[in-house]
Amino acid sequence: MKKTIYNEEKAKKNPQFAESVVKMEGYHKDYNIDKKDNLNDLPEEPAIFGIFGIIHEVPVHCRYIASTDNLRKSVRDVFEKPESEGLKKFMQSPWIQMLCYFVMAGSSAEERKAKEEEWIKEYEPKVTEEGEYPDYKYVWPYDEVDE
DSSP states (O other): OEEEEEOHHHHTTSOOOOTTSEEEEEOOGGGSTTOOOOGGGSOSSOEEEEEEEEETTEEEEEEEEEEESOHHHHHHHHHHSOSSHHHHHHHTSSSOEEEEEEEOTTOOHHHHHHHHHHHHHHHOOOOOTTSOOSSOOOOOOEEEEEO
């Protein structure tokens, strides 16, 4: 008989975030069947944020990273006025978007830009014209073992 066990080493190959990074599914009322919208729950503060796909509740396959002086407005803008056709297809599709953000209250634009560049290097945002991520990188963090 086989059982499934969590493999922490495999899990570490997927994106990792500090505890201070908030992870949440993002919903805009105009772009989902249920008309859910939680963007007004976002703080109107300076922040760094990324828009990811989601697999098994893990943010993966980053499509977009930015720094901002108003998180709520910037995330709404990514839904409503994405900068590329691929990002538009991802944001305005039935795919679930995982928003990961770190509030940087009192930070300068330069400090936020530096953090943005760190995240870009770490999470490699990419999106094809179809809204997909071009390189599948998710690692299944479980092993099947004999009992």
